[in-house]
Amino acid sequence: MNIVVPIKLVPDLTEELEINDDGTDLERDFLSYRINEFCDHAIEEALQLKEAHGGTVTVLALERDETDKALYTALAKGADRAIKITGVDEAAPTQAAAKVFCQALDGIDYDLVLTGVQAADDRDGQLGAWMSSMLDIPHISVVSSIEATSGGGSDKLLVRKEYAGGVMASFEVSGKGVLGVQAARQMPRYAPVSRVRQIMKEAELEEIEADDVDVSTGTTVRRMFTPEKGEGAEMLDGSAEEIADRIVAIIKEKKG
Amino acid sequence: MSSNILVVAEHVNGTIDDITFELLGKGRELADDGGLAVALLGGGSDLAGQLGKADRVLHVDHPALADFNPQTCAAALGAVIEQARPTLVLVGNTSVGMDLAVAAAVQNKLPLVAYATDIVIENGKTVATSQLYGGKVYAESVIDKDAGIVSVLAGSFPTDAGRSDGTPEVVAVTAPDGLDGGTVTFKGLIKPEGGDVDITQHEVLVAVGRGIQNKDNIPLTEELATALGGVVCSSRPIVDNKWLPKTRQVGKSGLKVKPKIYVMLGISGAPEHMEGMKDAELIIAVNTDETAPIFEHAHYGTTEDIFDLVPALTERLQ
Ligand SMILES: Cc1cc2nc3c(=O)[nH]c(=O)nc-3n(C[C@H](O)[C@H](O)[C@H](O)COP(=O)(O)OP(=O)(O)OC[C@H]3O[C@@H](n4cnc5c(N)ncnc54)[C@H](O)[C@@H]3O)c2cc1C
Ligand SMILES: Nc1ncnc2c1ncn2[C@@H]1O[C@H](COP(=O)(O)O)[C@@H](O)[C@H]1O
Numbered sequence: 263m264n265i266v267v268p269i270k271l272v273p274d275l276t277e278e279l280e281i282n283d284d285g286t287d288l289e290r291d292f293l294s295y296r297i298n299e300f301c302d303h304a305i306e307e308a309l310q311l312k313e314a315h316g317g318t319v320t321v322l323a324l325e326r327d328e329t330d331k332a333l334y335t336a337l338a339k340g341a342d343r344a345i346k347i348t349g350v351d352e353a354a355p356t357q358a359a360a361k362v363f364c365q366a367l368d369g370i371d372y373d374l375v376l377t378g379v380q381a382a383d384d385r386d387g388q389l390g391a392w393m394s395s396m397l398d399i400p401h402i403s404v405v406s407s408i409e410a411t412s413g414g415g416s417d418k419l420l421v422r423k424e425y426a427g428g429v430m431a432s433f434e435v436s437g438k439g440v441l442g443v444q445a446a447r448q449m450p451r452y453a454p455v456s457r458v459r460q461i462m463k464e465a466e467l468e469e470i471e472a473d474d475v476d477v478s479t480g481t482t483v484r485r486m487f488t489p490e491k492g493e494g495a496e497m498l499d500g501s502a503e504e505i506a507d508r509i510v511a512i513i514k515e516k517k518g
Numbered sequence: 519m520s521s522n523i524l525v526v527a528e529h530v531n532g533t534i535d536d537i538t539f540e541l542l543g544k545g546r547e548l549a550d551d552g553g554l555a556v557a558l559l560g561g562g563s564d565l566a567g568q569l570g571k572a573d574r575v576l577h578v579d580h581p582a583l584a585d586f587n588p589q590t591c592a593a594a595l596g597a598v599i600e601q602a603r604p605t606l607v608l609v610g611n612t613s614v615g616m617d618l619a620v621a622a623a624v625q626n627k628l629p630l631v632a633y634a635t636d637i638v639i640e641n642g643k644t645v646a647t648s649q650l651y652g653g654k655v656y657a658e659s660v661i662d663k664d665a666g667i668v669s670v671l672a673g674s675f676p677t678d679a680g681r682s683d684g685t686p687e688v689v690a691v692t693a694p695d696g697l698d699g700g701t702v703t704f705k706g707l708i709k710p711e712g713g714d715v716d717i718t719q720h721e722v723l724v725a726v727g728r729g730i731q732n733k734d735n736i737p738l739t740e741e742l743a744t745a746l747g748g749v750v751c752s753s754r755p756i757v758d759n760k761w762l763p764k765t766r767q768v769g770k771s772g773l774k775v776k777p778k779i780y781v782m783l784g785i786s787g788a789p790e791h792m793e794g795m796k797d798a799e800l801i802i803a804v805n806t807d808e809t810a811p812i813f814e815h816a817h818y819g820t821t822e823d824i825f826d827l828v829p830a831l832t833e834r835l836q
Binding site: 275278279281288379383384387388391395399400401403420423424427428430434437438442444480482484488495497499502503506507512 | 588614633652654656672701706707710759765773779800801803811815821822823835
């Protein structure tokens with residue numbers, strides 16, 4: 263089974279996010295990027311499928327800060343190919359990225375595309391869904407289990423999709439598909455820094471220049487904003503002991 | 519121009535999901551005199567009895583739609599939109615909606631705004647507010663065209679406003695060709711296994727998130743829960759890590775809880791977690807990041823470190 267995994271670098275959510283002067287996007291100059299956590303799950307699941315059934319794993323990413331590191335890390339974990347796509351604007355909408363990835367797929371022999379289930383930084387739905395519609399193959403999102411049903415050369419997959427309340431649906435997929443991975447069968451593996459360094463010396467990333475894609479989303483951001491400070495929680499200050507005293511008092515009052 | 523709104527109904531096992539009532543309530547408010555229709559894909563037409571808030575139910579009936587199937591339902595929704603030509607399609611930003619919204623955007627050539635928590639119509643144009651970056655940023659998008667799709671995060675609107683005893687007109691929409699020849703087949707539903715503890719039945723919950731750092735620290739939170747007379751629940755990563763069973767997960771793909779007291783230890787407050795607990799009566803959040811979105815929703819908050827605060831709390835309660 264040959265699997266393609268498009269991965270995304272997203273702003274680090276543990277840092278403070280600022281809005282630009284226009285008030286229509288993030289101030290991107292000082293953002294630090296890291297791999298979207300669900301992409302790590304997609305890579306892990308792809309590697310698990312390859313280890314069980316053979317085939318290859320190809321990881322794709324648009325060029326951003328940190329793209330090289332993310333791609334080398336994927337190689338260090340066991341991916342066979344890592345391709346960096348240049349020439350796509352950071353603020354490009356998901357559907358533009360989807361078009362670019364579909365173009366890249368043209369030269370790749372693939373059976374399955376695994377994406378992360380979602381990324382927190384865009385407003386126009388899932389890349390996997392856009393790709394599937396453009397490729398005219400099915401898409402299933404919120405997937406937390408993938409099994410190949412009849413051995414290595416099989417093109418049948420048993421896929422579990424999560425609904426609310428812990429309920430899951432299972433589907434059989436024959437032929438190509440795009441799956442949005444919520445959780446891999448085990449937590450994503452870790453690539454030791456020494457191994458990543460070694461790969462950086464031994465391997466080179468493949469590079470593709472994106473064709474121009476002209477995409478109009480039909481929507482315009484007129485305002486981006488962070489929630490008003492001070493509207494939410496009453497913040498408790500002081501030493502750990504003082505705060506503990508306050509919390510105990512608040513809870514006692516509530517319990518009555 | 520008046521709005522003509524189409525709500526995409528979600529149903530599992532013959533039950534209409536709450537998100538549908540949220541969308542119907544909001545749809546009714548936005549529709550003014552333009553009409554409110556529901557797309558019912560599969561399911562019996564008897565489900566229409568629950569959809570009385572709408573004027574019309576556009577029902578596509580076909581064996582391949584009996585249970586949700588991303589491939590067949592996407593095709594059927596395309597046919598409904600084609601026939602109804604709504605100015606606004608409302609779909610849940612749910613597991614089901616995530617498969618349908620983009621497919622409809624492509625098939626019916628409509629703009630899409632996802633992750634919406636609010637929608638208004640201004641001068642005939644739809645304006646949707648999306649919650650992005652794990653709840654840290656909001657974006658207001660204008661749909662530039664006369665028609666579009668908005669996918670709405672569950673929990674954004676009250677469900678009550680969408681329920682009604684009325685019986686809407688049911689209009690049969692012809693199923694598109696090719697539903698039988700698909701490459702995705704529904705195989706069955708898998709119910710969650712019952713756990714040792716039913717977190718939905720407890721008045722006091724101590725919720726543990728990734729801030730707890732590793733499995734060995736879970737007992738610390740269990741001691742606090744016991745001292746409070748409650749039990750431990752968690753965010754999703756804790757369950758994915760297998761530090762706690764799935765039955766303890768609160769949120770979009772976990773359980774919905776409504777306890778009297780919800781103490782959160784190292785949870786950032788992502789929308790998918792909030793979806794499961796935002797109706798808790800008293801929310802106290804412990805998180806070292808003062809910009810964590812949870813502080814917008816909690817009643818009380820502290821940036822004290824879990825590992826300094828929790829022992830002090832437990833000691834006082836024992
Ligand atoms: C389709 C879908 C469904 C999902 N369903 C669910 C669901 O049902 N439930 C759910 O919870 N999530 C769900 N998620 C995942 C969700 O998006 C978030 O990834 C998740 O809720 C984050 O969990 P967290 O807050 O524990 O971790 P993080 O977001 O990593 O937050 C950890 C927090 O701990 C704080 N912290 C770190 N150290 C300390 C310390 N020593 N003391 C105090 N604070 C500390 C940090 O500041 C940080 O804010 C879903 C996602 C998707 C895409
Ligand atoms: N610009 C992008 N570059 C690479 N991968 C992407 C991009 N956008 C989305 N993806 C993939 O799609 C998943 C879901 O992200 P999104 O579609 O942005 O919600 C991510 O986890 C990636 O696997």
